[in-house]
Every structure is written in C-alpha cells, then in structure tokens.
Amino acid sequence: MKTPKWFRASSGDVHVVIVVAVVTIVLALTELVRRLAEVLPNRDVPVEIAPEAVRAEVPLGPDGELVGADIGSIIVQVSDLPPATYAGVLGASVVYPVVWIVVAFLGIGLCRALLRGAVFTPANTLRVNLIAAVILGGAALHLVFATFQHNGVLAVLSAPDHPSGGSLQVDFLPWFGGLALAAFAMAFTIGEKLQRDSEGLV
Amino acid sequence: MPPEDDAGRVHCRLDELLADRGMTLTRLAEIVGVTVVNLSVLKNDRARAIRFSTLTAICDALDCTPGDLLVIR
Known part of the structure; x- marks a missing residue:
C-alpha cells in the first residue's frame, strides 16, 4: 500500500515514537530485573506502603534542622513474607513493567504499519484495542496485587493485638489513560469500517 | 447489506461507450472532473461503488443513461 502524502510529512514523529518505545522497553526490562532481584529472595524486600496519618520530624530545615512533616508513604524492608503477601x-x-513492555511492542508494531502506509487496517485496530485492554487490565491487576501487598505487609509489621492502619493510594493515571485509549480504539474501529466502505468508490 | 460477491457481477460498459463516441478516457476525465485512475478503476470493473454525482456526470458527458453504463452479468 502506498504511503499517503499527508502521512509522509509526519513520518519523523513516528520514528521518534519508535525510539521512545525502544527506550521504554529497555527501562522497563531493567526495572523488572531489578525488582525481581529484590523481591524473589524474600529477604529484606523494600516495599512502599502508605501508613495512616503519621506525623514525624525530618531533617529538612537549614543545617539539618528538624521540621514536622506528614508522612504519606514509607519504604519498609520485610522478610519471610507469607505466600499471599509475597504473591502480592x-x-x-x-x-507495570510487563504492561509497558507489551504496550511498547504493540506501539512499535503500530508505528511500523503506519510507516508502510497501512493506517486503518484490521491489524492496527487490533493493536490499538489491545493497548487499551492491556493498560486497563494491568491497572486492575496491579490494584489487586497492591491491595494484597499493602494489607499483607502492614499485617506482617504490626502486632496481632494492635494492627496498623493505612489506606492504599490508587494511581488513577493508568485508568484515565486506558479509558482515553479505549475511546481512541473505538474511533480507530470506526475509521477502519469507513475505509473499508469507501474502498473502490469512484 | 447485499452480499460482497454481487458487486463483482456489475459490469461497466465505459470502454464500449467511449469507443462508440470516439472519446478517450483522459478527455472524459477532464469533462467529468474525476481522475483517470478512478475512471480506469470503473472501466476495468474494479470499482465496488459509484457516487451518484460521478454517475450523473459520466452519463451527461456520454449522453447515456445509468442502464447503458452499468449492466448486471
């Protein structure tokens, strides 16, 4: 298929997106390996949790002077986690690293198709739908695991007769991003149908 | 929606009409305001749909009816 004229001018942008996607894959792989190396031994695993309303003094003032601060999240090191918490x-x-890797690969596939001049094709529609589904599915899965992690680690740290409180902080950005991409995927599906309908029209 | 195969049964008699009138495809394209490529698609039965505006313009230019231009095989 011949590359449309309107698209040839913006092919530089597509190359930039491919480079960003490759960098994303490398960074996500690095993060994945680093995190697996920390978590898999189940010894001194650093875990971020959000404790309930902790007020503390931290040396952030001039010459290390202590200033009062509300601690929103802390990183604790835990060992010998029970199976459910460990899984969480x-x-x-x-x-998230796996989500970014999959999304980046799908993005590269989409960009390569665009460079060939294939825009509203069934394969591209599938890719865009998959990207939205992977981001939304990843956000849902992460929420489940993060809940296991948060509650499990708090349970491990606190005494049974004096449980620690705390509420999980949910990052809504992937949800909004996934929903925006789902709308984009819907537009892509309609675009593909319109192109199919107008093929061979004189 | 009609079956996809039915589109292939429509034959365009543009070649014969042009020959009868001694007109070239390029000249028709100029009169009608459609590209030669698109008229060629129509002439070679590769078109799957035709706009009413294109059909009207071709019929006006060739002094014929849609039935003269398109037949079902």
Whole structure:
C-alpha cells in the first residue's frame, strides 16, 4: 500500500515514537530485573506502603534542622513474607513493567504499519484495542496485587493485638489513560469500517 | 447489506461507450472532473461503488443513461 502524502510529512514523529518505545522497553526490562532481584529472595524486600496519618520530624530545615512533616508513604524492608503477601509484592512489582513492555511492542508494531502506509487496517485496530485492554487490565491487576501487598505487609509489621492502619493510594493515571485509549480504539474501529466502505468508490 | 460477491457481477460498459463516441478516457476525465485512475478503476470493473454525482456526470458527458453504463452479468 502506498504511503499517503499527508502521512509522509509526519513520518519523523513516528520514528521518534519508535525510539521512545525502544527506550521504554529497555527501562522497563531493567526495572523488572531489578525488582525481581529484590523481591524473589524474600529477604529484606523494600516495599512502599502508605501508613495512616503519621506525623514525624525530618531533617529538612537549614543545617539539618528538624521540621514536622506528614508522612504519606514509607519504604519498609520485610522478610519471610507469607505466600499471599509475597504473591502480592511480586505481582505489584511485575505488572507495570510487563504492561509497558507489551504496550511498547504493540506501539512499535503500530508505528511500523503506519510507516508502510497501512493506517486503518484490521491489524492496527487490533493493536490499538489491545493497548487499551492491556493498560486497563494491568491497572486492575496491579490494584489487586497492591491491595494484597499493602494489607499483607502492614499485617506482617504490626502486632496481632494492635494492627496498623493505612489506606492504599490508587494511581488513577493508568485508568484515565486506558479509558482515553479505549475511546481512541473505538474511533480507530470506526475509521477502519469507513475505509473499508469507501474502498473502490469512484 | 447485499452480499460482497454481487458487486463483482456489475459490469461497466465505459470502454464500449467511449469507443462508440470516439472519446478517450483522459478527455472524459477532464469533462467529468474525476481522475483517470478512478475512471480506469470503473472501466476495468474494479470499482465496488459509484457516487451518484460521478454517475450523473459520466452519463451527461456520454449522453447515456445509468442502464447503458452499468449492466448486471
């Protein structure tokens, strides 16, 4: 298929997106390996949790002077996690890097198709739908694992008769991003149908 | 929606009409305001749909009816 004229001018942008996607894959792989190396031994695993309303003094003032601060999230090191908590920590660590890798690969496939001049094709529609589904599915899966991680680690750290409180902080950005991409995927599906309908029209 | 195969049964008699009138495809394209490529698609039965505006313009230029231009095989 011949590349449309309107698209040839913006092919530089597509090359930039491919480079960004490759960098994303490398960074996500690095993060994945680093996090697996921390979590898999189940010894001194650093885990971020959000404790309930902790007020503390931290040396942030001039000459290390202590200033009062509300601690929103802290990183604790935990060992010998029970299976459910361990699965939660492992899952929460793995989900987003895997999501970014899959999305970046799908993005590269989409960009290569665009460079060939194939825009509204069934394969591209599938790719865009998959990107939205992977981001939304990843966000949902991460929420489940993060809940296991958060509650499990708090349970491990606190005494049974004096449980620690705390509420999980949910990052809504992937949800909004996934929903925006789902709308984009819907537009792509309609575009593909319109192109199919107008093929051979004189 | 009609079956996809039915589009292939429509034959365009543009070649014969042009020959009868001694007109070239390029000249028709100029009169009608459609590209030669698109008229060639129509002439070679590769078109799957035709706009009413294109059909009207071709019929006006060739002094014929849609039935003269398109037949079902």
